[in-house]
Amino acid sequence: MATRQNSTNGKPKSPRIQVVLPELICKQLSILATKESRTVSNMAKVLIQEGLKEYFEKEGKGIVPDNNLNTDKFRDELEKQSVRRLKRTPQRIRYYKKSD
DSSP: OOBOOBOTTSOBOOOBOOOOOOHHHHHHHHHHHHHTTOOHHHHHHHHHHHHHHHHHHHHTOOOOOOHHHHHHHHHHHHHHSOOOOOSSOOSOOOOOOOOO
């Protein structure tokens, strides 16, 4: 069973699990994480998510809704963007509507 801890500000942290891996799988996971510029635990999370998605699609069953998937997609899109430095502080913020 996953354990849930509280952070120092009292908010609950994401559930934690502990997995024992063979040495070879651990090394492969570490190499892949380095290649993807991720932590080992984050790489394991991504691989588990992909495996679960594939499994449930193959079985024809719906996946339990996960609000974190939207957050992960948003984070991934932000990480793909190039870093741009501001030359000075913005004078005003302009909001534009997307035109279809």
